[in-house]
Amino acid sequence: MRSFDETLQFASDLQAAHAIDAVRSKFLSLTSLYGLDRVLVGTLPDDGLGPEEQKAHVLMHSWPDEWLDHYVGEDYLECDPLVDIIRNGPRPIPWKGAGALPGLSPRAQLMFHEASEFKIKEGLVLPVITLEGVVIFVSLSGEMLDIDPFEIGTLQLAATHAVTRALQLSEIARVQRTRPELTARERECIRWAALGKSEWEISQILGISEHTSEKHLLSAKTKLGAVNRVQAVAEAIRLGYIT
Incomplete structure (x- = not known):
């Protein structure tokens, strides 16, 4: 997505998607070019929520279910340094394993070590802010991050398009679940x-x-x-x- 025409085509393809899984697949087809083939998109839940309540904040993901269950079951949200950064000032965050940030707690180091067992070794967290001011984080990961810093803006734009379409489809699904049934x-x-x-x-x-x-x-x-x-x-x- 290095040209204006490619950007327009990508946005058009996302808008044509009629399921969140299709949005996720299209988005990952782009991010995989940079070594990022896993994604978790959602809002940041408040502290103290149980595993199922935390998972309810996930909009779309391609994490292994076993790792997602383990992450929320161990309440790693509480010690995840990437979450703290997003909360304190949304900005793109490239990271590499347990060396993501200096001064990690032993529990955070354990989290990154366990994530690596699921091929989540390096990544990039991108914040997307909605018109209502809600921060949605896009956590991309893989075994090796291969991206020039100047290309992070490309993924930020792609993430914005993907989140926008996923939110639209989520709202459509919610309305359809609650709408009255006409004969x-x-x-x-x-x-x-x-x-x-x-x-x-x-x-x-x-x-x-x-x-x-x-x-x-x-x-x-x-x-x-x-x-x-x-x-x-x-x-x-x-x-x-x-x-």
Whole structure:
């Protein structure tokens, strides 16, 4: 991604991804060129959270499940020096094994040693700050970091695009999990209503009575928590029933 056109293509490919796993794969196809074939992306949880609560802050990852479980189970978040740096002033952090920073505690040294057993030996942590001011860390790692300092900006830009798309897909998935379930007929009626068709016109199109079309629209409106047809259509669009 060394040219403007390549950057645009990368961003376009990410936007075309319809699953977080696809975003992760596309992002890693770029970072692997620099020896970074593992990634963990998430927000920084507060201190004192249990393992499952910590894992809930992960947006996407390709860490071995065994290592992720061990990391949160041992509460290594509490002694991870890279986490402290991100919290105290978000900036890119290249690191190399137990020599990531001077003055590491014995527990932090043990953490880096254990990570190396999972081929997580060197890496780069990139912060991405959302419009709301939330810091999302992108932790890239592999067996050997092979990147010129001037190219870190390239990965920072790529990370921003990847995080943005992953957040969009995460929100879409959340909405779909919590959205009310419309019947097939209710979806048909609300889609025709979005095109400005009246209850009578919808009944003629679908081959049902006007009373039945009114009933389906009323049911859809109730499920969507709307007070009128315009709001029902708007909510159906927001929830993905109308594209």
